[in-house]
Amino acid sequence: LAKTTQPISMDSYEGQEVNITCSHNNIATNDYITWYQQFPSQGPRFIIQGYKTKVTNEVASLFIPADRKSSTLSLPRVSLSDTAVYYCLVGDGSGAGSYQLTFGKGTKLSVIP
Amino acid sequence: DSGVTQTPKHLITATGQRVTLRCSPRSGDLSVYWYQQSLDQGLQFLIQYYNGEERAKGNILERFSAQQFPDLHSELNLSSLELGDSALYFCASSARRGVSNTGELFFGEGSRLTVL
DSSP states (O other), X not given: OOOOBOOSEEEEETTOOEEEEEEOTTOOTTOOEEEEEEOTTSOOEEXXXXXXXXXXXXXXXXXXXXXXXXXXXXXXXXXXXGOEEEEEEEEEEOSSSOEEEEEOSOEEEEEEO | OOSOEEEOSEEEEOTTOOEEEEEEOOTTOOEEEEEEEETTTEEEEEEEEETTEEEEEOSOOTTEEEEEOTTSOEXXXXXXXXXXXXXXXXXXXXXXXXXXXXXXXXXXXXXXXXEO
């Protein structure tokens, strides 16, 4: 079962770029890396997913090194509304068609005015 | 709106009681996942169903059970409730059996259970 390790919390000022790194040393060959955002009392919401190198969408970028043992979520120019918990998720592809999606503790990002 | 519907939104009950939480996945999604989120435990995976069959089991207690019906909606049954079962219970759905390479899970707004 792939496990992830993220910083518990981070603070950032508005307008800054925020990078959140996730370690996943036991990632399997078929696993993808997915990041979710969660606001209080709401369900998590998909941000971005990648397999290797770099992926970018309208809200974030995801950097994955060649060994895939870690990944970095980059949020450009954060605003107060980006204050949330961010989860790194690694699909546990067992090869038997059964997947468990393990959320770690997440990183609580606090954006300061 | 994720398209995943959970009922009830809030539920207050007493210890020892039994409750049922219901989830309707997004139209066409075959996989349903249940998660428990309490203040000190984070988001814990409980169980996954795919097209009516159990596919994966996580940290689900023996007092809890779930099923997915032919119309693809799912129910999570919690019995002999304890104070520690108070939590937010989320349901999520996805199109395929697993989401390692398929994109995303779509989460409902959750059912908040309070056990007194």
